[in-house]
Amino acid sequence: MTVYEKLQAEPKNLWKRIVLFLVLLALVVWGSDSISYNGVAAQGSVVASGIIHGITHPNLELLFNLTDAGVPYLILQTIAIAILGTIFGAILAIPVSFLASTNIVPKWIAYIFRALILLIRTIPSMVWALVWIRVTGPGAFCGVVTQSVCSIGMISKMYITAIEDLDTGILESLDAAGCNTFEKIRVGILPQLSASFISTAIYRFDINLKDATTLGIVGAGGIGSPLVQSITYSRWSNVGSFLWALIVLVLIIEYASTKIRNRLARGRS
Amino acid sequence: MSQADVRKAPLFDRVFKPEHIVLENGHSVERPRSRMPLILLCLLAVIIISLKMTGFDFNVIVRRAKELTVILGQIFRPNFSYFPKIVNPLIETIKMSIIGTIAGCAIGLPLSILASSNINHNKPSLLVIRFILSVMRSVPTLIYASVLALVFGLGTFAGTLAITIFTVGIVAKMLYESIETIDMKPYEAMVSFGATTLQAFWTACMPQILPTYVDDCLYCFELNIRASSILGYVGAGGLGVLIRERTGLRAYNDLGMVLLTLFLAVLIIDFVNDYIRSKIS
Numbered sequence: 001m002t003v004y005e006k007l008q009a010e011p012k013n014l015w016k017r018i019v020l021f022l023v024l025l026a027l028v029v030w031g032s033d034s035i036s037y038n039g040v041a042a043q044g045s046v047v048a049s050g051i052i053h054g055i056t057h058p059n060l061e062l063l064f065n066l067t068d069a070g071v072p073y074l075i076l077q078t079i080a081i082a083i084l085g086t087i088f089g090a091i092l093a094i095p096v097s098f099l100a101s102t103n104i105v106p107k108w109i110a111y112i113f114r115a116l117i118l119l120i121r122t123i124p125s126m127v128w129a130l131v132w133i134r135v136t137g138p139g140a141f142c143g144v145v146t147q148s149v150c151s152i153g154m155i156s157k158m159y160i161t162a163i164e165d166l167d168t169g170i171l172e173s174l175d176a177a178g179c180n181t182f183e184k185i186r187v188g189i190l191p192q193l194s195a196s197f198i199s200t201a202i203y204r205f206d207i208n209l210k211d212a213t214t215l216g217i218v219g220a221g222g223i224g225s226p227l228v229q230s231i232t233y234s235r236w237s238n239v240g241s242f243l244w245a246l247i248v249l250v251l252i253i254e255y256a257s258t259k260i261r262n263r264l265a266r267g268r269s
Numbered sequence: 270m271s272q273a274d275v276r277k278a279p280l281f282d283r284v285f286k287p288e289h290i291v292l293e294n295g296h297s298v299e300r301p302r303s304r305m306p307l308i309l310l311c312l313l314a315v316i317i318i319s320l321k322m323t324g325f326d327f328n329v330i331v332r333r334a335k336e337l338t339v340i341l342g343q344i345f346r347p348n349f350s351y352f353p354k355i356v357n358p359l360i361e362t363i364k365m366s367i368i369g370t371i372a373g374c375a376i377g378l379p380l381s382i383l384a385s386s387n388i389n390h391n392k393p394s395l396l397v398i399r400f401i402l403s404v405m406r407s408v409p410t411l412i413y414a415s416v417l418a419l420v421f422g423l424g425t426f427a428g429t430l431a432i433t434i435f436t437v438g439i440v441a442k443m444l445y446e447s448i449e450t451i452d453m454k455p456y457e458a459m460v461s462f463g464a465t466t467l468q469a470f471w472t473a474c475m476p477q478i479l480p481t482y483v484d485d486c487l488y489c490f491e492l493n494i495r496a497s498s499i500l501g502y503v504g505a506g507g508l509g510v511l512i513r514e515r516t517g518l519r520a521y522n523d524l525g526m527v528l529l530t531l532f533l534a535v536l537i538i539d540f541v542n543d544y545i546r547s548k549i550s
Contacts, residue, residue, distance in 0.1 A: 132337070
């Protein structure tokens with residue numbers, strides 16, 4: 001009997017469920033004209049069979065071509081863009097995030113810098129690339145500059161959390177021990193921040209690597225531009241080899257970055 | 270240090286022998302050499318190679334920085350009279366992300382059950398599904414959209430489909446990670462009563478993962494709003510069409526208005542999501 005009583009005592013949220021369901025249904029109905037299916041495009045079936053053929057029969061010559069146009073070089077270039085973008089972004093984010101932490105600077109300064117961070121985060125990286133491309137011209141250089149700027153937004157947001165969690169009691173005890181400012185930063189602040197800063201940077205590297213491909217579409221170097229060109233000109237076997245290379249690269253980086261970040265979080269294993 | 274220990278030590282410690290310190294009381298300890306110089310050296314080499322490869326040139330930035338300030342100056346003076354033309358693409362973008370998120374989250378749920386090692390004990394199928402999910406996640410949304418736009422014609426259908434595929438990959442991954450950390454005792458109790466795997470999952474596991482599931486869906490929705498705003502660049506409908514057109518025409522005041530609208534939309538949606546989250550938890 002107690003089981004039955006317990007069941008009766010459960011809160012009744014039938015109404016909540018109905019309302020939730022109706023809201024979802026309304027959203028789906030409202031949005032459903034975005035999936036108005038107009039049938040396959042004129043060349044659609046040709047494209048579909050082409051892409052499947054391309055993925056199953058990648059252009060092996062391109063895949064192992066060691067010149068500038070080959071896949072290995074483009075992959076390395078994509079990695080290089082992501083590495084530089086992450087490193088510059090991570091360095092530029094340090095002053096920004098200190099200036100946006102309420103426990104370091106007065107509130108009003110912090111809010112100005114937070115607005116700046118929000119602004120950087122909201123403008124899509126592709127738009128940044130379109131703007132920077134006018135400055136640097138098309139190429140990998142544009143990708144690096146774009147990613148350096150875009151990375152600041154998200155990295156600073158994570159840095160701020162780490163900075164605001166700083167244990168300031170340690171600084172007082174270092175004061176009591178007679179340390180100067182430099183020593184206080186070296187042994188009191190750096191060890192507290194370094195692990196989470198590095199972890200954030202590696203996480204961002206993961207994102208930047210995927211983003212570098214997207215940026216290639218607007219002409220910012222890396223594997224994205226030849227990939228999109230091959231799609232436009234229907235060279236499906238080239239598309240196949242670029243896609244395979246990209247998938248393998250992302251899987252490896254994702255695995256490695258998760259491993260490293262777990263190790264940083266739990267300390268040396 | 271015995272012979273066995275030497276073999277066990279990492280290569281680094283065998284090349285650079287640990288510092289031997291004899292304490293005042295006669296005991297001795299060993300301090301491994303710092304790996305910092307080696308790490309910094311490797312990092313420096315990587316940076317130099319990367320700089321060479323990408324053709325990084327700081328002088329260009331300094332020399333042409335004026336160009337940037339001109340463009341940014343125009344973006345920050347948005348053309349408000351352009352707003353009426355933005356409304357429709359904005360609604361398209363929001364619709365694309367809503368449908369894409371709902372469809373993706375709905376498809377992602379069963380896949381995540383199949384991909385969690387504590388529910389699905391069939392190792393081969395588990396690995397196959399996880400591999401498919403990782404592949405789905407590793408291709409950028411924009412690439413999906415550009416291929417799908419060729420197959421299904423330009424418009425929002427291709428964009429919605431691209432978002433759905435990406436959402437499935439990401440939601441399923443986040444979900445199976447949380448399914449694997451739940452308390453399995455209610456589930457085992459249900460199974461011992463004679464419930465099927467699906468029944469047991471629905472009654473014993475679903476209530477445990479539901480808050481995380483909703484949270485993940487909202488997070489995906491936020492991601493998708495940002496992602497779908499640029500999908501139009503490859504012809505998949507929404508704000509991206511305007512972004513491409515306006516940058517092509519160098520009408521940066523109009524672009525500024527598009528970005529301002531997007532910014533406000535994202536801000537409102539984030540706010541609503543935060544409200545829903547606070548209600549749930």
